[in-house]
Structures are given as C-alpha cells and as structure tokens.
Amino acid sequence: MIINLIAGGVDTTSVTLTWAICLLLRNPLILEKAKEELDTQVGKERCVRETDIDKLVYLQAIVKETLRLYPAGPLSAPREFSENCNLDGYDVRKGTRLILNLRKIHTDPNIWSNPLEFKPERFLTTHKDVDVRGHHFELLPFGGGRRICPGMSFGLQMVHLTLASFLHSFEILNPSSEPIDMTETFGLTNTKTTPLEILIKPRLSSNCYEIM
Structure with a gap:
C-alpha cells in the first residue's frame, strides 16, 4: 500500500x-512575476528551501490555478449512497454510485469569472480563502470527505518545492515559435498528449548548482 501511495x-x-x-x-507575464517573487523571497545566492514555500504566495496561487484547470484526476473517486435520499428534487436510491466531474465544477462560470483563463491572481483576491484540501466544493482536485486523496499533503509539498526550485534555478523557454500544445489525453490521470519540450539555462550563481 505504501508503494502504491508513493507511485x-x-x-x-x-x-x-x-x-x-x-x-x-x-x-510569460505570470512566469516573470513568479520569478520576481522567488528572487525577492529567496534571492539568487542559494537554493529554494521547503521553509521558503509559505512566503511564496504567488507560486501557491499558480499551483491552485493549475489544479483548477488541469486536475490530475479529472473525475473523482466513486462514492456510493448508503441510504435513499433526495437531492435538489432528485430521488437517489441506496447503492447508487456517484462520480463527480471535477473539470466541470472547476470551470463553472457561476463560480469562476473567465473560468478558462489562467489567472492565479484570483486566489489572491476573489477566491483567496478557497483551498484545495477538500473544504470548498468549488475546488476539489484531491476529492473530499473521509476518502480524500491520502497522498494530498505529500503531493502538494512535492509540487510546490519542485516547481519553486525549477523556476528559481532555470530560465525556461519554448524552443518552438508555435504555442505550447495543450491537447489532453484523458484516463485515470489527465496527461498531456504530446511530450513537453523546453529549453533551460541556469539563472543562479554556479555554486548553487554544485550544492544541488
């Protein structure tokens, strides 16, 4: 089970x-703003540490917005009704299984303005109190309730630290003049159909890479 959780x-x-x-x-403007935050909060003479993440509020907003638009699992784990009930005028029988379309919830125009736009600032303004840990029904990338993803905390920790370290350590560039292809392949996870190809170059002092 531990191996499955880590995998x-x-x-x-x-x-x-x-x-x-x-x-x-x-x-690119959002990318530049993320790098400015990293340079201000971390500087360019050392690597990002886990203790830096709490200060990187814009980076945290980027992660939230990514999980809103592209949840790793586009559908929730199934739930089964333990008794007959009525939901908003619909009779639901005991034993009925429910699967949530997370992508639909996360892009509901009644909740999110310009729902298909990548706008991390929304999590610093209109939705600053909305979290991804299953407490808000409008954003459930890890599910919710007793059967919320058991690896949520580990996953968030890894995403924040890895993304922060990568953006802090390297300039990233699109090698093509064409926009990045955003075609998705749906399955248990919501993967990018074509491989992501990027160019990177160092942006820190050389001693930082020796430590890494």
Whole structure:
C-alpha cells in the first residue's frame, strides 16, 4: 500500500508540474512575476528551501490555478449512497454510485469569472480563502470527505518545492515559435498528449548548482 501511495503521488505530481510549466510558458507575464517573487523571497545566492514555500504566495496561487484547470484526476473517486435520499428534487436510491466531474465544477462560470483563463491572481483576491484540501466544493482536485486523496499533503509539498526550485534555478523557454500544445489525453490521470519540450539555462550563481 505504501508503494502504491508513493507511485500514485509521483504520477499525479509529474502531471501537475507538466501542466504548470505549460501554462507558464503560454503566459510569460505570470512566469516573470513568479520569478520576481522567488528572487525577492529567496534571492539568487542559494537554493529554494521547503521553509521558503509559505512566503511564496504567488507560486501557491499558480499551483491552485493549475489544479483548477488541469486536475490530475479529472473525475473523482466513486462514492456510493448508503441510504435513499433526495437531492435538489432528485430521488437517489441506496447503492447508487456517484462520480463527480471535477473539470466541470472547476470551470463553472457561476463560480469562476473567465473560468478558462489562467489567472492565479484570483486566489489572491476573489477566491483567496478557497483551498484545495477538500473544504470548498468549488475546488476539489484531491476529492473530499473521509476518502480524500491520502497522498494530498505529500503531493502538494512535492509540487510546490519542485516547481519553486525549477523556476528559481532555470530560465525556461519554448524552443518552438508555435504555442505550447495543450491537447489532453484523458484516463485515470489527465496527461498531456504530446511530450513537453523546453529549453533551460541556469539563472543562479554556479555554486548553487554544485550544492544541488
């Protein structure tokens, strides 16, 4: 079970990081703002530490917005009704299974303005109190309730630290003049159909890479 938990966390973490980098390359002003925050809070003489993450509020907003637009699992785990009930005028029988379309919830125009736009600032303004840990029904990338993703905390920790370290350590560029392809392949995880190809170059002092 522990191996399955770690494997599942690695898979979904890599998917989320891929989409985050794609979105940032398609939105260079947001990418620059993320790097400015990293340079202010961390500087360019050392590497990012886990203790830095709490200060990187814009980076946290980028991760939230990525999980909103591209949840690693586009559908929730199934739930089964334990008794007959009535939901908003619909009679639901005991034993009925429910699967949530998370993508639909996360892009509901009644909740999110310009729902298909990549706008991390929404989590610093209109939705600053909305979290991804299953407490808000409008954003459920890890599910919710007693059967919320058991690897959520580990996954978030890995995504924040890896993305922060990568953006802090390297300039990232699109090698093509064409926009990054955002075609998705749906399955248990929501993967990018084509491989992500990028160019990177160091942006820190050389001693930082010796430590890494």
